[in-house]
Amino acid sequence: MSYRHQxxxxxxxxxxxxxxxxxxxxxxxxxxxxxxxxxxxxARGGHRVFGKRPDGTLPLWSWGLxxxxxxxxxGVWHLLRLLTREPACQGITEQLVVGxxxxxxxVEGEFDNYxxxxxxxxxxxxxxxCSSYRCVPILDGAAPSPEVLREAVRSLRxxxxxxxxxxxxxxxxxxxxxxxLESGGARNIEExxxxxxxxxxxxxxxxxxxQCARRYAETRTPLL
Numbered sequence: 001m002s003y004r005h006q007x008x009x010x011x012x013x014x015x016x017x018x019x020x021x022x023x024x025x026x027x028x029x030x031x032x033x034x035x036x037x038x039x040x041x042x043a044r045g046g047h048r049v050f051g052k053r054p055d056g057t058l059p060l061w062s063w064g065l066x067x068x069x070x071x072x073x074x075g076v077w078h079l080l081r082l083l084t085r086e087p088a089c090q091g092i093t094e095q096l097v098v099g100x101x102x103x104x105x106x107v108e109g110e111f112d113n114y115x116x117x118x119x120x121x122x123x124x125x126x127x128x129x130c131s132s133y134r135c136v137p138i139l140d141g142a143a144p145s146p147e148v149l150r151e152a153v154r155s156l157r158x159x160x161x162x163x164x165x166x167x168x169x170x171x172x173x174x175x176x177x178x179x180x181l182e183s184g185g186a187r188n189i190e191e192x193x194x195x196x197x198x199x200x201x202x203x204x205x206x207x208x209x210x211q212c213a214r215r216y217a218e219t220r221t222p223l224l
Contacts, residue, residue, distance in 0.1 A: 003141040003206060004042035011035030027068070034069035042142055047119050052137045056116055056123030073120050077101065077166055089168070090200045093185060095160050098176050098200060100168040102127065112159030115152075117171040132157075138171045143212035146219055153178045173203035177213055189213050 001009075014032030018025050041049035050070070051062045063070060081088075081100070088106050089099025097111070101118060104126035111132050116123050119137035127133060136152045138144055144152075153175070161179065165171035177192040179185070186192030189210075196203045205213065 003208075004039050007035050007042060008039035011039060031068035031072065034066050037066075038069065038139075042139055045142070045145075047137050047139050047142065047144060049139070050119050050137075052119050052122075052135060054135050056128035056133060056135050058122045070120065073166075077121065080167060084167075086168075086200075086202055089162065089164070092176060092180075092196060092199050096176060096179060096185070097160070097162045098168055098172050098196070098203075099162070099164050100172075101164050101166055110160070111162045112157045113161040115156075115161065115163045115175065117163065117165040117175060121166060136175070138165070140166060141170055141206045141208070143171075143174055143206070143209040146212055146216040149175070149178050149212065149216055150182075150219075153182050167202070168200065169202050169204055170206055170209055173200075173205050174209045174213060176203075177205075178216055181217055189217055 011032045011034070014028045014035065018028040018032065037049065040046070050066060051059045053059065058070070087099070088102055089097050089108070091097045101116075101121055101123070104124050107127065111130075113134065114127065114130055114132045116128075116133065116135045117138050119139050123133070123135070128135075136144075143149075156179070163172050163175050163179070173193070173196055176196055177186070177189065180192040180195065181189070186195060193203070193205070
């Protein structure tokens with residue numbers, strides 16, 4: 001079963017539960033509706049469903065409409081941050097660092113490119129005020145078109161780059177793989193993934209992300 005179908009089923013289950021039990025559980029219908037919208041966005045490639053702005057903030061209408069889902073997502077992120085033993089960020093090469101979404105106190109050194117791939121989490125203010133910050137929103141477990149990915153990768157400034165999503169696994173792995181392929185740091189997808197997982201074993205690409213990487217590699221043209 002695909003990720004989007006799981007999300008849609010979860011949304012329907014929450015709505016059905018709220019209708020059956022009633023009372024305060026009716027609030028679950030709001031969360032269920034959020035999951036339904038998210039599932040539809042996954043099916044349509046709607047990576048900007050939460051309206052995340054280029055400056056890394058979420059608009060007020062998004063908080064009003066998606067508050068249960070955004071609160072749930074932020075809560076899960078904080079819980080995993082506290083419980084996991086995985087490093088917050090790790091260097092793949094001298095110029096490429098990958099990791100999860102960071103708190104300002106966790107940022108080490110300076111970056112020429114600070115790439116935020118989350119669509120569902122606002123970036124801490126101290127980070128998004130940096131001139132190197134850039135938001136490329138991608139839904140969790142999903143992938144952009146190869147053309148969008150290539151445009152984002154080729155727009156990177158020369159120098160040190162940090163790439164993150166929520167936990168630094170799927171979306172981060174896809175974007176970092178594209179950077180390695182584009183820069184010649186990896187000759188193919190397999191070699192790129194080996195380099196990434198050798199440093200950060202938690203990196204796992206979804207089937208959609210694998211397909212995007214394959215199409216990216218197949219249509220890649222050398223930089224002039």
